[in-house]
Amino acid sequence: xxxxxxxxxxxxxxxxxxxxxxxxxxxxxxxxxxxxxxxxxxxxxxxxxxxxxxxxxxxxxxxxxxxxxxxxxxxxxxxxxxxxxxxxxxxxxxxxxxxxxxxxxxxxxxxxxxxxxxxxxxxxxxxxxxxxxxxxxxxxxxxxxxxxxxxxxxxxxxxxxxxxxxxxxxxxxxxxxxxxxxxxxxxxxxxxxxxxxxxxxxxxxxxxxxxxxxxxxxxxxxxxxxxxxxxxxxxxxxxxxxxxxxxxxxxxxxxxxxxxxxxxxxxxxxxxxxxxxxxxxxxxxxxxxxxxxxxxxxxxxxxxxxxxxxxxxxxxxxxxxxxxxxxxxxxxxxxxxxxxxxxxxxxxxxxxxxxxxxxxxxxxxxx
Numbered sequence: 436x437x438x439x440x441x442x443x444x445x446x447x448x449x450x451x452x453x454x455x456x457x458x459x460x461x462x463x464x465x466x467x468x469x470x471x472x473x474x475x476x477x478x479x480x481x482x483x484x485x486x487x488x489x490x491x492x493x494x495x496x497x498x499x500x501x502x503x504x505x506x507x508x509x510x511x512x513x514x515x516x517x518x519x520x521x522x523x524x525x526x527x528x529x530x531x532x533x534x535x536x537x538x539x540x541x542x543x544x545x546x547x548x549x550x551x552x553x554x555x556x557x558x559x560x561x562x563x564x565x566x567x568x569x570x571x572x573x574x575x576x577x578x579x580x581x582x583x584x585x586x587x588x589x590x591x592x593x594x595x596x597x598x599x600x601x602x603x604x605x606x607x608x609x610x611x612x613x614x615x616x617x618x619x620x621x622x623x624x625x626x627x628x629x630x631x632x633x634x635x636x637x638x639x640x641x642x643x644x645x646x647x648x649x650x651x652x653x654x655x656x657x658x659x660x661x662x663x664x665x666x667x668x669x670x671x672x673x674x675x676x677x678x679x680x681x682x683x684x685x686x687x688x689x690x691x692x693x694x695x696x697x698x699x700x701x702x703x704x705x706x707x708x709x710x711x712x713x714x715x716x717x718x719x720x721x722x723x724x725x726x727x728x729x730x731x732x733x734x735x736x737x738x739x740x741x742x743x744x745x746x747x748x749x750x751x752x753x754x755x756x757x758x759x760x761x762x763x764x765x766x767x768x769x770x771x772x773x774x775x776x777x778x779x780x781x782x783x784x785x786x787x788x789x790x791x792x793x794x795x796x797x798x799x800x801x802x
């Protein structure tokens with residue numbers, strides 16, 4: 436691995452740069468907006484300062500200008516910005532469909548590593564990625580992917596990849612070759628040489644090739660080379676983000692596809708917080724609350740023999756009514772309701788009836 440360095444010369448067009456460190460204005464805004472709700476620059480700043488993501492002296496106009504220029508720069512270069520702006524209100528939101536379903540507390544992410552361990556790995560990656568000892572960075576990257584679960588082997592030297600990442604998934608096993616680039620004068624790698632990891636893929640029987648560095652300048656030419664050579668490009672920040680997300684080896688197969696991984700990690704994070712997991716959690720909460728109230732309302736009005744049970748059809752009606760009252764877009768599917776009912780039974784919160792179809796709830800909802 437040869438260390439690379441450089442910066443745009445006079446007159447060169449500024450390119451999209453994958454950020455190298457947390458705490459930047461864009462990263463802070465992205466974390467604040469991760470719940471899907473729209474906010475103006477002042478609201479973003481207040482929440483970022485409160486959460487310790489930005490220093491109190493950060494100016495609102497600086498944050499607004501940074502966000503605005505970030506959005507416009509990415510659009511101009513044909514890139515998908517992770518944050519978009521509402522032209523009517525000038526507010527910002529994460530670049531995903533608006534999630535207007537009720538907020539609900541989700542289970543914590545899978546804790547592969549403690550936060551302190553991730554911080555130690557992150558510090559080592561950032562330090563070695565901008566130092567003058569390429570081999571130390573290669574080993575640090577291997578160690579980071581080993582923490583995800585790969586059997587990571589440092590190779591290095593001329594005519595060989597910097598590392599091999601083997602996913603121990605039995606019949607679903609796969610391999611990726613790893614190439615690392617340092618930038619000890621500047622934090623951005625401007626000579627990534629995407630052909631280098633690509634040429635090691637076949638000789639080492641790998642299905643994927645990835646490139647890791649402190650940060651990369653991404654323009655149309657770089658995008659084309661990523662597709663041509665089928666390279667997955669990771670900044671140090673992306674590796675750290677993957678550790679915080681607790682990505683698994685099956686998810687990494689998709690993350691190793693050609694392109695900038697930053698976008699895929701953002702999509703993965705969004706799906707964790709607003710995708711299928713949230714939908715099921717919201718449906719479970721609304722169904723438990725509505726069905727328990729319905730069972731309570733039957734007391735003294737009907738006999739046990741005549742009391743209705745909670746069927747899938749009845750559950751669908753209860754959940755859709757609750758979603759309409761919450762002004763949420765769309766309703767629950769039958770499959771989702773069936774899954775939630777099965778989970779309620781499995782957890783002991785509901786009991787199947789022996790003599791007829793349906794279940795009954797055995798306890799009130801948690802508060």
